[in-house]
Amino acid sequence: MIQTLCTVDAITPLTPFVQKVLLSPQQAVDFLPGQYLQLCLTEQDKRPFSLACLPDGKQLELHIGASKADDYSSQALNYLQQQMDAKQPVMVEAGLGQAHLRPSDNPVLLLAGGTGFSYVYSMAKALQQLKQDKPVFLYWGVRQQSSLYLLDELQAWASSHSKFRFIPVVQDADDNWQGRSGLVHEAVLNDFVSLDAYDIYIAGPFPMVGVARDAFLKQGAHQQQMFADAFAYI
Ligand SMILES: Cc1cc2nc3c(=O)[nH]c(=O)nc-3n(C[C@H](O)[C@H](O)[C@H](O)COP(=O)(O)OP(=O)(O)OC[C@H]3O[C@@H](n4cnc5c(N)ncnc54)[C@H](O)[C@@H]3O)c2cc1C
Structure with a gap:
């Protein structure tokens, strides 16, 4: 420090x-x-x-x-x-903080709720620089579409990196929103049969971090492969 x-x-x-x-x-x-x-x-x-x-x-x-x-x-x-x-x-x-990016060959799941995005953004940039050939999934959940302040940049990354997937999830989506809606951790649960293989990094409001941790463990995630500084607070 x-x-x-x-x-x-x-x-x-x-x-x-x-x-x-x-x-x-x-x-x-x-x-x-x-x-x-x-x-x-x-x-x-x-x-x-x-x-x-x-x-x-x-x-x-x-x-x-x-x-x-x-x-x-x-x-x-x-x-x-x-x-x-x-x-x-x-x-x-x-x-x-202890929830920093680990060197690992495992595929990576980055989960952000609201301003928890700041945390996953730095790791997504670091993973891009490492140029590792492993899948990276970035889920960003927000209440309104207008909160997705780096949408264009992240969509451009996803278009130019075949292993990088960006999934924005809008909780209260209006009719103009073409993407995923609902709670962000539920989008993850819908998309992965098992989270067994993944290193998972989570940041956002504490209630979100708590429900995501519990639900992901039930879906095969390993406690020792899940990282969030909020775990110390909840
Ligand atoms: C180590 C640490 C670092 C922090 N860094 C920052 C920082 O950089 N910037 C900052 O502003 N704050 C930071 N905080 C404070 C805290 O993390 C933020 O207040 C929090 O992320 C704010 O979330 P939000 O209001 O943007 O999300 P919200 O708008 O409340 O929620 C965003 C999404 O999260 C999901 N969600 C929310 N509530 C629930 C729920 N009850 N159940 C299921 N899903 C839910 C939904 O998908 C929702 O759309 C930090 C705190 C700690 C401990």
Whole structure:
């Protein structure tokens, strides 16, 4: 774990409810794809956010959901905005978490609910760079289609990599949505007779992570091949 001050370079909307935050650390930060950082609002108040970037860049990228004025993520975002406006740095602790990408020959299932996407995005990018010849399935569940902020990029990846499959799943789909609908973990259960062979990485709201874990175990997944930092909280 590395503790460092960071400049807040930019906060830009990905959707009306999700912001992309770019930070420049004052010290080099090393981490593994799938790890997270803690934004230190105070010495006691530290809030976790997945790193959406790869460890090779100079900047750190976060995707922070903030739909309610007073919620946990909105407070963190307000703090980042204040520090940026005041040209003051923020303190982060980076390189945290046990649910990072493992070296393995197993096919990979990446499951994201909402802003859990940030976590799987960094791993999908890392897997692309490794150019391994193994299947990678990325399921991204959101409530509305408009929350799929990187839809075009992911569809382009899927078109150009035969082993990479991207399956967006919209919970409350309207008539214009041509893709899958419902709960994202249920889409996985429908698509795989058995999850026995897969390394499975999960991030999203804690209730989703809990039901996905239990359902996937019943569908043949192995506990030791399932990874989620949320397991520590539920
Ligand atoms: C280590 C760690 C890292 C974190 N990183 C981030 C981060 O980078 N950015 C951030 O904003 N927050 C982060 N958080 C906080 C937390 O993970 C988010 O608040 C959460 O992912 C927000 O989900 P959402 O509101 O976007 O999903 P929602 O919009 O609530 O749900 C998205 C989809 O998840 C599924 N789902 C939701 N609820 C259920 C349910 N009860 N049962 C079954 N399926 C369900 C559905 O398919 C739904 O469409 C992190 C937390 C931890 C512990």
